[in-house]
Amino acid sequence: MPPDDALASPLALPARGRFQDPDVTATGEARASVALSDPRTLWFNTGTLCNIDCPSCYIESSPKNDRLVYMTRAEVERFLEEARALDWPLREVGFTGGEPFMNPEMIGMAEAALEAGHEVLILTNAMRPMMRPSVQAGIADLATRFGARLTFRVSLDHHAAPAHDAERGAGAFAASLEGMRWLRDHAPGARLAVAGRAFMLGREAEARAGYAALFAREGLAIDAADPGACVIFPEMDEAAPTPEITTACWGILGLSPDAVMCASARMVVRRKGSARASVAACTLIPYDPAFDLGETLDAASAPVKLNHPHCSKFCVLGGASCSG
Structure with a gap:
């Protein structure tokens, strides 16, 4: 960890002075930015x-x-065609929401990405929208045709029902487990993963042990020790104090900008009232116009200035990524 005073000075300043200027922090230092160095993940x-x-x-x-x-x-x-034209080395296409299976074209969108040769990651709560017969038929077909290139990452905030249901509603844990069992039995070629929440789980080793016990009981082929298969996300509270990231922080933290999510990913969104879809810097900041990078992947290839609390807490200091 860096010295306490190396990153702490912005926290003593009024909140209104932080994360305001895209180029300069509240302390007058040059704000860090991240270049798109390895565009391997495209989110929708x-x-x-x-x-x-x-x-x-x-x-x-x-x-x-x-x-x-x-x-x-x-x-x-x-957008997949544009990625090909730009020669992006895409490995993975991710789908997030909302709940992706609310979208009537979810199966078709996944099929398009799989037919284009990419791996596909779908983030889902595995509840009722995924369990409709037409969706089940589509999932089973995709799993049969594309196997392990298709991954379903199910949101399980905790490995026990009470904590999970406190966030998502009574019966949510049981409903998600039912969906996971269905995927286990009817989409056996596809991969399963889960995503948990750090603030609910406490110490990581204990959390992973709890998930491992759950997976064993349910016969789910998920490795709880694998951070890519059992993802534990830090929290994203915009109001919580977090340091701004300056250009000097890379050296202080011993971290390369290439390790941050916006070095390797972009997300396509369609805002209500917009005539066309556009590209956001990442999955975490879809509404802020400062992080809208334009209507093409070419335009969205510009560097991203880390001018948001999520950039600091989740990505740089939290070391987290939404991709698989």
Whole structure:
């Protein structure tokens, strides 16, 4: 860890002075930025509508939030074609929401990415939207055709029902487990992963042991010790104090900008009222116009200035990434 005073000085300043100027921090230092050095992951936000309403959802997804409207297969295909034209070394195409299976074109969008030769990661709560017969048939078909190139990462905030249900509603844990069992039995070629929440879980070793016990009981082929298969995310509270990241921080932290998520990923969104989809810097900041990089991947290849608390707490200091 860096010396306490190396990153702490911005915390003593009024909150209104931090994360304001894209080029300069509240202490007058040059703000860090991250170049798109290895564009291997392209995300699509399928829409912010969700079947549940979680108090701590960073994107405020709910049954009523349609600030990001449904993505379409045609839009996914357009951006995948542009990625090919730009010779991006895409490995993975991710789909997030909201709940992706609320989108009626989710199966088609995943199929387009898989047929283009990419791995596909779908973030889901594995609840009722995924369990509709037409969706189940589509998932089973994709799993049969593409196998392990398809991954479902299920949101399980905790390995025990009470803590998970406190965030997602009574019965949510049982419903998600039912969906995971269905995936285990009917999409056996696809991979399963989970995502938990650090603030609920306490010490990481104990959390992973709890998940391992759950996976063993349920016969789920998920390695709880693998950070890519059992992801434990730091929290994303914009109001919580966190240092601004200066250009000097890379050396202080012993961290390369290439390790930060926006060095390797972009996310396509379609905002309500917009005529076309556009590209956001990352999955975490879909609404802020300062992080909208334009309507093409070419335009979105510009460096990203780390002018948001999520950049600091989640990505740089938290070391987290949304990709697989």
